[in-house]
Amino acid sequence: MSQLSEQACEACSWDAPLVTDSEIEQLKPSIPDWQILERDGIMQLERVFTFRNFKQALAFTNQIGEVAEEAGHHPALLTEWGKVTVTWWSHAIKGLHRNDFILAARTDEVAKSNVRAD
């Protein structure tokens, strides 16, 4: 199977399938640094990336924004001095879709090309 980050994202619509527990088991090892959280009953993937300063955090934020626009699938992004919290979930289905794991993997790829993201 190709790298998770390279797999195509399915369009996310109201009838898209939530990931199953076994899919989570299969997908989660590809994004080991991400947490699976539940907020207001909605399962989400979240990771905090750290940077040297606000400028670098903002640049990373904008890179993830480009990835999201290209994919038509968007995260929550909290940008702070030296820190960006990225949270992926599928609004349409109020939970986690395969898209979210793919885009979390893509987020990690972008972070690898940035200085001091960890």
Ligand SMILES: C[C@H](O)[C@H](O)[C@H]1CNC2=NC(N)=NC(=O)C2=N1
């Ligand atoms: C109309 C637009 O394409 C939809 O609202 C898209 C936009 N980006 C999205 N992003 C996420 N994370 N979930 C969605 O359900 C979603 N839907």
